[in-house]
Amino acid sequence: MSSLKNVADLAGVSVATVSRVLNSDEVVKYETKVKVMNAIKTLKYSPNRVAQRLRTTRKSSRLIGLLIPDIQNPFYVDVIRGIEVFAYANNAAVVIGNFSQDEKKEKLYLDILKSESVDGFIVAPSNEKDIYIKELVKDGFPVVCIDRGLSDIEVDLVKVDNQKGAFNAIEHLIKLQHTRIGHITGNQLIPTTMERLAGYEQALKQYNIAIDPEIIVSRESDYESGAELAAYLLDLENPPTAIFTGNNLLTLGALETINKRGLKIPEDIAIIGFDDVYWANSLNPPLTAVRQPGFEIGKRAMELLIQRILSPEREVASIIYKTELMIRKSCGSKEKRL
Amino acid sequence: MSSLKNVADLAGVSVATVSRVLNSDEVVKYETKVKVMNAIKTLKYSPNRVAQRLRTTRKSSRLIGLLIPDIQNPFYVDVIRGIEVFAYANNAAVVIGNFSQDEKKEKLYLDILKSESVDGFIVAPSNEKDIYIKELVKDGFPVVCIDRGLSDIEVDLVKVDNQKGAFNAIEHLIKLQHTRIGHITGNQLIPTTMERLAGYEQALKQYNIAIDPEIIVSRESDYESGAELAAYLLDLENPPTAIFTGNNLLTLGALETINKRGLKIPEDIAIIGFDDVYWANSLNPPLTAVRQPGFEIGKRAMELLIQRILSPEREVASIIYKTELMIRKSCGSKEKRL
DNA sequence: CTGAAAGCGCTTACAG
DNA sequence: CTGAAAGCGCTTACAG
Numbered sequence: 001m002s003s004l005k006n007v008a009d010l011a012g013v014s015v016a017t018v019s020r021v022l023n024s025d026e027v028v029k030y031e032t033k034v035k036v037m038n039a040i041k042t043l044k045y046s047p048n049r050v051a052q053r054l055r056t057t058r059k060s061s062r063l064i065g066l067l068i069p070d071i072q073n074p075f076y077v078d079v080i081r082g083i084e085v086f087a088y089a090n091n092a093a094v095v096i097g098n099f100s101q102d103e104k105k106e107k108l109y110l111d112i113l114k115s116e117s118v119d120g121f122i123v124a125p126s127n128e129k130d131i132y133i134k135e136l137v138k139d140g141f142p143v144v145c146i147d148r149g150l151s152d153i154e155v156d157l158v159k160v161d162n163q164k165g166a167f168n169a170i171e172h173l174i175k176l177q178h179t180r181i182g183h184i185t186g187n188q189l190i191p192t193t194m195e196r197l198a199g200y201e202q203a204l205k206q207y208n209i210a211i212d213p214e215i216i217v218s219r220e221s222d223y224e225s226g227a228e229l230a231a232y233l234l235d236l237e238n239p240p241t242a243i244f245t246g247n248n249l250l251t252l253g254a255l256e257t258i259n260k261r262g263l264k265i266p267e268d269i270a271i272i273g274f275d276d277v278y279w280a281n282s283l284n285p286p287l288t289a290v291r292q293p294g295f296e297i298g299k300r301a302m303e304l305l306i307q308r309i310l311s312p313e314r315e316v317a318s319i320i321y322k323t324e325l326m327i328r329k330s331c332g333s334k335e336k337r338l
Numbered sequence: 339m340s341s342l343k344n345v346a347d348l349a350g351v352s353v354a355t356v357s358r359v360l361n362s363d364e365v366v367k368y369e370t371k372v373k374v375m376n377a378i379k380t381l382k383y384s385p386n387r388v389a390q391r392l393r394t395t396r397k398s399s400r401l402i403g404l405l406i407p408d409i410q411n412p413f414y415v416d417v418i419r420g421i422e423v424f425a426y427a428n429n430a431a432v433v434i435g436n437f438s439q440d441e442k443k444e445k446l447y448l449d450i451l452k453s454e455s456v457d458g459f460i461v462a463p464s465n466e467k468d469i470y471i472k473e474l475v476k477d478g479f480p481v482v483c484i485d486r487g488l489s490d491i492e493v494d495l496v497k498v499d500n501q502k503g504a505f506n507a508i509e510h511l512i513k514l515q516h517t518r519i520g521h522i523t524g525n526q527l528i529p530t531t532m533e534r535l536a537g538y539e540q541a542l543k544q545y546n547i548a549i550d551p552e553i554i555v556s557r558e559s560d561y562e563s564g565a566e567l568a569a570y571l572l573d574l575e576n577p578p579t580a581i582f583t584g585n586n587l588l589t590l591g592a593l594e595t596i597n598k599r600g601l602k603i604p605e606d607i608a609i610i611g612f613d614d615v616y617w618a619n620s621l622n623p624p625l626t627a628v629r630q631p632g633f634e635i636g637k638r639a640m641e642l643l644i645q646r647i648l649s650p651e652r653e654v655a656s657i658i659y660k661t662e663l664m665i666r667k668s669c670g671s672k673e674k675r676l
Numbered sequence: 677c678t679g680a681a682a683g684c685g686c687t688t689a690c691a692g
Numbered sequence: 693c694t695g696a697a698a699g700c701g702c703t704t705a706c707a708g
Contacts, residue, residue, distance in 0.1 A: 001452070003701055014679045019703055029677055049453045050391050051701035054684045063433075063454070071418060072616070077409055084409075084436050088443065093450045095401075096434045098422050105426065112431045114339070115387040116401070223616065255620035265622075278410070278561065282593035284603075284622040341685055352695045357687055367693055389685035392700045680707085691696085 002043040011039035022047060049093075053117050062092040064305065065113035067106065067123040070221075071098040073248050075275045075294050076124075079146060082298020083122060090306060092119075099126070101187070101221070107132050114141075120305045122298075124148050127189045142308040144301045148191045154316040156308060158301045162192050162274075165290040165323030166199025166244070169272045172288070173242045174207050176331055178270060181209075182240035184229045184250050186221030193221070196246050196274055215240050226253020234261065234269070242270035242331065248277065251287070266332035276326050286328035293321050340381040349377035360385060387431075391455050400430035402643065403451035405444065405461040408559075409436040411586050412615050413632050414462075417484060420636025421460060428644060430457075437464070439525070439559070445470055452479075458643045460636075462486050465527045480646040482639050486529045492654040494646060496639045500530050500612075503628040503661030504537025504582070507610045510626070511580045512545050514669055516608060519547075520571045520578030522588050524559030531559070534584050534612055553578050564591020572599065572607070580608035580669065586615060589625070604670035614664050624666035631659050 008015045013032060020028050021036045028036075039045070049061045064087055068076050080096070087094050095116060097109030103126055110132050113121065120142035125133045128151040137143055137155050144156035173181050183200050186193040197216070204211050217232060219225040226249060233240055234257065245251040251273030263269050265285055276291035300319055307314060346353045351370060358366050359374045366374075377383070387399045402425055406414050418434070425432050433454060435447030441464060448470050451459065458480035463471045466489040475481055475493050482494035511519050521538050524531040535554070542549050555570060557563040564587060571578055572595065583589040589611030601607050603623055614629035638657055645652060 004703095005701080015702080016679060016681095016704080017677090020678085023703080027677060032677080046449060046453050048392075048455065048701050049450070050388055050455045051684090052703080053388050054386075054392055054686090054701080055703050056684065061453075071415055071422075077415060080409060081436070084434075088446070091450070093433050093435070093447075093454060095431050096422075097431070098419070108426070109431075111384060112387070112429070115384050115399075116431060117386065117388045252617040252620040255622075256617070259619065259622050259624065279590040279594070281597065282590040282621070284593075284597050286597065342687095343685080353686080354688080354695060354697095355693090358694085361687080365693060370693080386685050389700090390687080392685080392702090393687050394700065678708090682703100682705090684702085686700085687698100689698090692694090 001048070002045045003048070004045075007036065007039045007043055007045050010043060011035045062087075062090065062119040062306075062309070063116065064092050064094045064302070065097070065116070065118035065121045065123075066094050067097045067099060067109055067113070067121065069099060069101050069124050069126065070249075071096075073275075074277050075248055075292060078294025079298035079301075082295040082300075083302045084298075085295075086299045086302040090302075092306075101126060103132075106130075110136065120144075120309050122146060122301050122305055125150055128191050140312070142305060142312065144304045144308065146297055146301050149318075156301075156304045156317050158297050158304065158319045158321070159192075160292045160297070160321045160323050162195035162323075163199035163202065165274065165292070165325075166196040167203045168199075168323065168325045169244055169274065169290050170200050170203035171207070172325060172327065173244070173270065173272060173331060174203065174209070176242075176270070176333070178242040178331075179209050180212075180215070180238070180240045180242070182215040182217070182233045182243045184226060184233070184243060184245045184254060185216065185218040186225075186246040186250060188218050190221060193218075193246055200244060221247055221249060223249045223253040223256075226250035226255075227257045228253075230254035230257040234258075234263070240269075242266075242272070245271065245273045248273065248275040251275070251289070255283070265330050270331040272331050276324075280326065280328060283330075285330050288328045288330045289326050291324040291326050293324075297321060339386070340383045341386070342383075345374065345377045345381055345383050348381060349373045400425075400428065400457040400644075400647070401454065402430050402432045402640070403435070403454070403456035403459045403461075404432050405435045405437060405447060405451070405459065407437060407439050407462050407464065408587075409434075411613075413586055413613050413630060416632025417636035417639075420633040420638075421640045422636075423633075424637045424640040428640075430644075439464060441470075444468075448474065458482075458647050460484060460639050460643055463488055466529050478650070480643060480650065482642045482646065484635055484639050487656075494639075494642045494655050496635050496642065496657045496659070497530075498630045498635070498659045498661050500533035500661075501537035501540065503612065503630070503663075504534040505541045506537075506661065506663045507582055507612065507628050508538050508541035509545070510663060510665065511582070511608065511610060511669060512541065512547070514580075514608070514671070516580040516669075517547055518550075518553070518576070518578045518580070520553040520555070520581045522564060522567045522571070522581060522583045522592060523554065523556040524563075524584040524588060526556050528559060531556075531584055538582060559585055559587060561587045561591040561594075564588035564593075565595045566591075568592035568595040572596075572601070578607075580604075580610070583609065583611045586611065586613035589613070589627070593621070593625075603668050608669040610669050614662075618664065618666060621668075623668050625664075626666045626668045627664050629662040629664050631662075635659060
C-alpha cells in the first residue's frame, strides 16, 4: 500500500501539499492539484485510516463503536442494518460488540472500543444505572443510547414508546373479549421490560380488569424463558386465554411450547408479542405483534451520533418513535369470540 | 486517557521501559517492573490500539475485518456469534461489513477495512470469481473464506458439504414417498446454490426419479423470491407434493405463501429447508431442515485466521463440516403416507 | 501557494 | 538492564 510520501515523491511536491489536496484545502494551486491527483490515481493511493485516527482531529474516516446486548434478537439486527446503511453513506466503519447481557463482556468491549479511539458510541445500556456507559458520557465521549436510557444523566436517546405499545397490545386483546391476559416479561432489570409491564397494567386498569400477579411471570429475556414461562402459565389451574410476550425471543419460545402441546392459536390460547419480525407471516397463524421501527431507530441513532461528534455542545435529544400494532391472526377476531 | 509517556513519568523510567513491561519483555528488572505496574494501575492506563496498529508488527490487539453478504440471514448471525466469541477471547475486535450481495458495497467495505489496517479478513465471497477477494489474497493479506470458496486460487475455507446436505434432504423426502419434489434455489451465481442443486439432482437420479426442470425455480436468495416462487410452483398444473428450499430466507418466504393459501403442511405440501433456525420448533408444524453449524463455522474461521496471521506460510486448509438433518414435522411421516 | 517540522502513541534496534 | 532515537502515516500551525 502506498503512502502519502510515495504520492508526494511521484508528484514532486511535499507530503503537506498532498494532504491538502486530499482534504480539499482550497489554497492549493490548480496545476499542483492536478499533478497530485494524477499521482494518487496511478498509485491507487488511499489514505491510511489508522494514521488519520492517531491525529487528534479529523473530519472523515470515522469509526463507530456499537455495543449490542444480543445479536440473536432480530430487533437488534434491524437496528444494526439501519446504523450500517447510514454509516456506509458517511464513509464510516462500525466495530461491533455483542455483550450478551454480560457486564464483564460489556466492560471489556468498551475498553477495546475506547482504545481503538472510535469517534463515538452507539450503545444499548444493560440497565438504567449502567456505570460503564455513564462514565463514558461523563468523560465526554460522544454516545447515543438506543432502546434503553440512563438515569440521572443527560444523553441522546432513540427508542420507542414502550408503555404505549404494550397498552395498545393489551387493549387489542381486551376488545377481542380477553379478560384473563398473561404477561411473560423480560429480565426485570432492563428498563424496557418495566415500561412494557406498565403499559400492560395501565390497560387492564383502564378497562377495570383486576391485575393478577399470578399470571405475570418473568425470568430472562431469552428463548428458553419464553418456552418455560409459557408452560408455567398454561399449567395454571386457571390459565390465561391470551399471552402477551415481552419481546421477540420470548414470543418464539412461547410459540414452541404452544405448538408442542398441540394448542390452537387463537382458539385455545391467543398470543401477541412485543417486537415484530419480517417473517411474521411465515408463522402459522401469522403473528399479531407490536412493531418497533428497528431500522429507523438505527439510522436515527447514527445521525444523532454524527451530529454529536460535530457539535459536542448541542442539546441532548430524545427521540421516541411510535410503535405500530400489526394485527394478524394470533389473537382471533371479534366476530368469532362474540 | 493517559499515555505511555504519563506512565513513564510517574514511574520515573523511559517509555521504552514501560513498553517492555507491557509486552512482558523478560529483561526488565523486577523492581522496575513493579514500579511501572503501579503507575499503570494508578493511571488506569490502557494502550492505544490505534498507535499499536500503526507500527508494522504487533502481537496482540488485533482488529479483524468481517465481510458478510446478508446479516438478515440467521445463518450468518450464528457465524458472527462464533467469530465474535473467539475474537473476544483473543482480545480482538471485529469490524463488520454487510454488503447485501452488492458488489459496489463489497468493494467499498474492502477498501475501508484495508485502510483500517485490519490484521486479517473473514469473508463470504459474493461468488467464486470474486475479483476483489482474489486480489486481497494475492496481495498477501490473511484471509479465510466462509461458506463459499474461490476458484483458481488457494485460500483457507470453512464451509459445509452442501451437496451431501441437499442429498440427505431429498432422500428423506423420497423415503417418505414423495416423487414430485420442487426445488426453490437461491441466486445461481452463488456457489452454494449450485452445490445444493447438485445434491438435489443426485438424489433424484439415484432413486430413478426423472428431473423435471419445470419444478426447479430460481431467482434471488431472499424472502420475496421464496414467497413468489412457491406461489409459482403451487399454481402449476401438476404441482409438487414437496418443496426443498435452498436457504433460510427462501424457506420463510415459501412458508408465508403456503400459510396464506391455507394449505396444510405436510398433508397438502411438504417442505424441507436448507439452514436450520433456533426457533424451528416455533413454526407450526416444526420445520424439518438441514442444519449447518454456523457457530462452529465462525469459530473455526477465526481460529484459522489467527493461525494464518501468525504463520502466513502454513498450508491452506479446507474445513468441510457435515450438515445434520433435523427431522421435525414438515415432511410428514412414513406411516401416514403409506 | 508550498514546505519543513512537530507531534499523535506506540515499538524496537542500537548503544551503553 | 535501561534509555535515546527513529519511524509507522498522517495533519496542521508556522514560515516564507
